[in-house]
Amino acid sequence: MKIFKRILLLLAVIVIITVIYNYPKLNILSGYSAKSTASSVFLGERTLEFTDKTDNNFSPVNLATDKIDVKNKIAISSAFGLLTRKAIYREGLGAVLTLDDSDEKATYLVPKRLKADITTPFPYGNAPQKDTVFTNVNYNKLNKTVSSIFGKNDSRAVVVIYKDQIISEKYTDGFHKNSRILGWSMTKSIMSTVFGVLQHQNKINVQDVAPINSWQNDARKDITINNLLQMNSGLEWDENYNEISDATKMLFLERDMTKMQEEKPLKYKTNASWNYSSGTSNLLSSILRTQFNTHQEYLDFWYTDFIDKIGMNSMVVETDLAGNYVASSYAWATARDWAKFGLLYLHNGNWNGEELFNKDWVDYVTTPTATSNGTYGAQFWLNAEKQFKDVPKNMYFADGYQGQRVYVLPDEELVVVRFGLSHFDENIFLKEIIEAIK
Incomplete structure (x- = not known):
């Protein structure tokens, strides 16, 4: 016993x-x-x-x-x-x-949104597009290529746009053209674009030193906004989703997600070592907050001067408990609206005659960070070293967890959007789409 x-x-x-x-x-x-x-x-x-x-x-x-x-x-x-x-x-x-x-009963400021345009045809509005049949497009090959990444690859949505026209679109069961889908780290590219809009309005210069008071008495005082956008600040950060890390603690335990990266010490020399960091993206969100007199203005600007202005009216960028946009991870929108984001870059910041930014900004975000082996610009991923060997070097893309993608292919006048739950052979997929329009 x-x-x-x-x-x-x-x-x-x-x-x-x-x-x-x-x-x-x-x-x-x-x-x-x-x-x-x-x-x-x-x-x-x-x-x-x-x-x-x-x-x-x-x-x-x-x-x-x-x-x-x-x-x-x-x-x-x-x-x-x-x-x-x-x-x-x-x-x-x-x-x-x-x-x-108390968080359940708290009151929160909410962004003011622009009204959706339901009369102008897609892509510049949300009415049905005026279909054009392109004689150079092999639609059978194109649709076969699109269909090939559904099923075993867990794809949820694909939209292919050529010369401003949707030429192929497919959704899996449970999804359709009005379904909002999480972009995960593609949100980083959304946040970067807010900097581009502000810079075009002469309200910020990304080459300036980052305006962070807590860094002014140590070596971090020389870190620029550009260093942060390019992920080569030298700040310590552990981006690991398989265990408890800086990234998981930030996303699931923090009230203010912008603070963790701010409080990290320098681990490497600034501008000498690339280190992917979701904490950096959220720190950049807080830097954007400092550009406005009120929190309401910060909330509104992302939509009124960018997101809603290009008709991405389905998009919602989620905030943390402190009211900061979670720029690392949490933007939701329909696949069509994510495609509009790609089109904005394909047209070098010009949206239906209005310039939100210019080609200088596109050149900036697509210039490889010196320490990234040609894979990363300013919160965008690149093909500068032909990581995708059968795809043009100047292709660039927004990248999210599990293979969320917005690809911009300037030479081909193409934007390709893909959402899903697992990765796939991106090189073959893009190669075959390009072949279908030649």
Whole structure:
């Protein structure tokens, strides 16, 4: 009997130690699931069942149990009943993880949006496009290529635009042209563009030193906005999503996601070592905040001077609890609206006759960061060293987790958008699309 009690005690101790050791992981696990569920259900307008079956079905997130409160727009996720996290949905701001009960009752400023143009044909408005049949396009080959990355590759949406016309478009079951889809790190390219618009308006110069007060008494005072945009500031950062890291702590445990990178020390010499950092992108979001007199102006500008101005009216860039746009990860929009973003760059910042920025900005974001081996510009990814060997060197793209992409191919007058849940052979995909229009 004593031996049995000792075994039970030992097992209890083992369970307690295991829970304590894994508690931080459970916090992030349930946090990811709650945030994903709230955004998918209330912003993406998908069902809880669909979300659990698709977006939350990978290990270890699938170990969480998810519930939703439809009336109050809250998602609740529990990790083995040991730790529960909540995410609330706020109209105009998207979903956010709460850190205490007061967050559910707090009031928030909401961005003012421009009215959608429903009379002008796509792409410059949201009315149906005026279809044009291009004699040089092999539509059978094109549609076969597009269809090839559905099914086993978990693609959700593909839109191909040639000379301002959608020439191929496909969605998997459960998605359609009005479905908002998360761009993940493509949000970084959205944020970079806000800098481009501000620079074109002569309100900022990205070559200036970053306006961060806490850096003024140490070596970080010489870091420029450009260094941050190019990810070569030299600041310490751990971008790892397979364990507890700077990136996961920032996204799932922080009230103000802009602070973690600001508080990091220099690890390398500035402008001498490239290090991909979602923390840097959120720090850049806070730098944008300093350019405006009020928080309301900061919230509005992204939409009034850029996003809504080019008719990306479906887009919602989610904010953290402190009201900062989560520039690293959380922009949602339809595939067609993401394609408009690509078109803005294809046209060198000119949107239907109005210049939001000019070719100088396009040249800037597509100039390789010296320390990135030709793969990275200013929050855009590049093909400068022919990483995609059968695709032109001047192709560049916005890149998000699991293969979210907006490709811009200037020579071919092409924009290609792809959304999905897994990676695919991008080189072959783009190569065959290019071949279909020659």
